[in-house]
Amino acid sequence: EAGVTQFPSHSVIEKGQTVTLRCDPISGHDNLYWYRRVMGKEIKFLLHFVKESKQDESGMPNNRFLAERTGGTYSTLKVQPAELEDSGVYFCASSQDLGLWQFFGPGTRLTVL
Amino acid sequence: DQQVKQNSPSLSVQEGRISILNCDYTNSMFDYFLWYKKYPAEGPTFLISISSIKDKNEDGRFTVFLNKSAKHLSLHIVPSQPGDSAVYFCAASKGSGANNLFFGTGTRLTVIP
Numbered sequence: 001e002a003g004v005t006q007f008p009s010h011s012v013i014e015k016g017q018t019v020t021l022r023c024d025p026i027s028g029h030d031n032l033y034w035y036r037r038v039m040g041k042e043i044k045f046l047l048h049f050v051k052e053s054k055q056d057e058s059g060m061p062n063n064r065f066l067a068e069r070t071g072g073t074y075s076t077l078k079v080q081p082a083e084l085e086d087s088g089v090y091f092c093a094s095s096q097d098l099g100l101w102q103f104f105g106p107g108t109r110l111t112v113l
Numbered sequence: 114d115q116q117v118k119q120n121s122p123s124l125s126v127q128e129g130r131i132s133i134l135n136c137d138y139t140n141s142m143f144d145y146f147l148w149y150k151k152y153p154a155e156g157p158t159f160l161i162s163i164s165s166i167k168d169k170n171e172d173g174r175f176t177v178f179l180n181k182s183a184k185h186l187s188l189h190i191v192p193s194q195p196g197d198s199a200v201y202f203c204a205a206s207k208g209s210g211a212n213n214l215f216f217g218t219g220t221r222l223t224v225i226p
Contacts, residue, residue, distance in 0.1 A: 004156065009154075031212070033212065035214075035216075040218065041218055042115060042117065042215075042216045042217055042218045042219075043157070043202060043204075043214075043216035043219075044216070045213045045214060045215070048212040048213070055212060056212055056213065058213075059213070091156055091157070093156070098210055098211075098212055099209055099210045099211065099212075100145060100147060100162065100206055100209055100211070100214070101159070102159075102214065103156075103159075104149075104156030104157045104158065105156045106154060106155050106156045107156055
């Protein structure tokens with residue numbers, strides 16, 4: 001069974017540009033989560049989808065971030081326009097049931113110059 | 114405001130000896146705690162967990178201890194092996210059905226052969 005996959009693995013963009021990160025959860029997992037780790041800091045929750053619905057987006061930093069999960073399968077996280085402080089590693093996780101048994105992807109390292 | 118803290122960014126241990134990783138939390142609403150292990154270029158993988166109704170949980174070489182009154186937990190690895198070298202994240206949750214994990218900043222463990 002394939003794990004959670006994320007694309008791209010790395011992205012380097014300039015301030016003001018737009019970047020879209022993609023996450024493919026484990027097949028059959030209705031719950032999908034986005035987290036972010038800024039350099040040297042803790043991994044922070046961004047938001048949670050159940051199928052295509054946003055259940056909790058309390059961790060989204062501001063309205064420059066837009067997450068979607070059309071069709072309830074893969075998810076995208078768009079940052080527009082990107083700022084320097086958006087640099088970090090963005091992790092996606094999925095779970096079959098709501099709760100703690102979240103399987104994490106390898107992350108996308110975003111660098112904003 | 115960081116609610117889960119790992120005050121040691123790194124730890125080096127000789128192979129065969131015990132590794133002790135520490136974690137403190139501030140929110141008394143947390144009642145489920147997890148340890149994740151992360152290798153470079155990979156996502157965090159679940160290692161072991163403990164509910165607040167217990168003070169100890171053991172799984173092979175890994176034991177987690179919880180001291181609720183001190184709001185402190187620790188992960189013991191005995192004996193330590195070179196393959197244990199990784200970054201270890203402590204995480205907490207308000208209930209096993211919660212969607213949101215609160216992570217610490219991680220401790221990099223190096224096991225010296």
